[in-house]
Amino acid sequence: MPVRLAILASGRGSNLQAILDAIKAGVLDARIAGVFSDRPDALALQRVPEALRWSRTPKSCGGREAFDAVLADAVAVCEPDWVVCVGYMRILGEAFVQRFAGKILNIHPSLLPKHKGLHTHQRALDDGDAEHGASLHFVDPELDGGAVIAQARVPVLPNDDADTLAARVLAVEHPLLLGVLQLAASGRLAERNGQATLDGQALFTPLSLESMAT
Ligand SMILES: Nc1nc2c(c(=O)[nH]1)N[C@@H](CN(C=O)c1ccc(C(=O)N[C@@H](CCC(=O)O)C(=O)O)cc1)CN2
Numbered sequence: 085m086p087v088r089l090a091i092l093a094s095g096r097g098s099n100l101q102a103i104l105d106a107i108k109a110g111v112l113d114a115r116i117a118g119v120f121s122d123r124p125d126a127l128a129l130q131r132v133p134e135a136l137r138w139s140r141t142p143k144s145c146g147g148r149e150a151f152d153a154v155l156a157d158a159v160a161v162c163e164p165d166w167v168v169c170v171g172y173m174r175i176l177g178e179a180f181v182q183r184f185a186g187k188i189l190n191i192h193p194s195l196l197p198k199h200k201g202l203h204t205h206q207r208a209l210d211d212g213d214a215e216h217g218a219s220l221h222f223v224d225p226e227l228d229g230g231a232v233i234a235q236a237r238v239p240v241l242p243n244d245d246a247d248t249l250a251a252r253v254l255a256v257e258h259p260l261l262l263g264v265l266q267l268a269a270s271g272r273l274a275e276r277n278g279q280a281t282l283d284g285q286a287l288f289t290p291l292s293l294e295s296m297a298t
């Protein structure tokens with residue numbers, strides 16, 4: 085039975101497109117139950133049929149807390165097995181996180197716990213990091229503080245700027261996301277007591293792209 089994915093996105097949706105392509109290719113046993121955005125103009129919304137799109141602005145809902153509640157109700161309607169944040173640029177409130185506890189995943193463009201938050205590529209450059217990358221983690225109320233499931237690493241090159249580095253990271257985000265979603269779809273992934281577990285065993289170090297490929 086395909087797992088039901090509720091997608092939260094605020095932007096162009098290349099990670100969503102990677103999910104759609106994997107489903108179509110038959111390599112991800114999942115279906116998109118809905119795409120939810122805080123930005124009605126998000127290109128991610130255009131990647132799915134209109135019936136799967138939902139968008140409101142926090143302002144139209146009367147502020148952040150009210151928006152989170154309306155969003156949670158809308159996500160609940162599609163009865164997701166997993167809620168997947170792919171470039172969703174709003175911090176989810178505690179009530180939302182608790183309502184979907186253990187089911188919310190996020191892809192973050194840094195090697196957590198380094199560079200939580202925004203502008204991660206420029207910060208990696210500013211810090212002179214030799215490598216950078218992406219993390220796939222469970223979402224908890226703390227921003228980018230949830231248990232890390234998997235990471236993909238890329239070198240920082242001498243002539244990099246934030247855009248070239250972001251492009252190199254994005255290229256590994258897609259396989260990282262799909263590798264973790266395949267584990268989720270096969271029932272092997274879970275969050276227990278704030279820890280990521282695979283086949284019931286706690287993950288003390290994040291999975292790598294290579295380890296998920298085998
Ligand atoms: N409770 C949580 N919510 C979210 C998490 C999380 O780990 N815990 N991850 C984020 C995604 N994210 C980084 O991966 C992230 C999203 C948004 C922000 C942020 O500072 N947003 C600002 C608004 C920014 C804007 O409008 O452009 C804000 O919400 O005030 C930082 C990191 C998804 N949610």
Ligand SMILES: NCC(=O)N[C@@H]1O[C@H](COP(=O)([O-])[O-])[C@@H](O)[C@H]1O
Pocket residue numbers: 093095096097098099100128170171172173191192193201202218254257
């Ligand atoms: N803090 C969250 C964050 O910055 N997420 C990042 O937004 C981009 C979305 O790209 P996409 O819309 O092409 O999938 C991705 O690089 C993702 O890591």
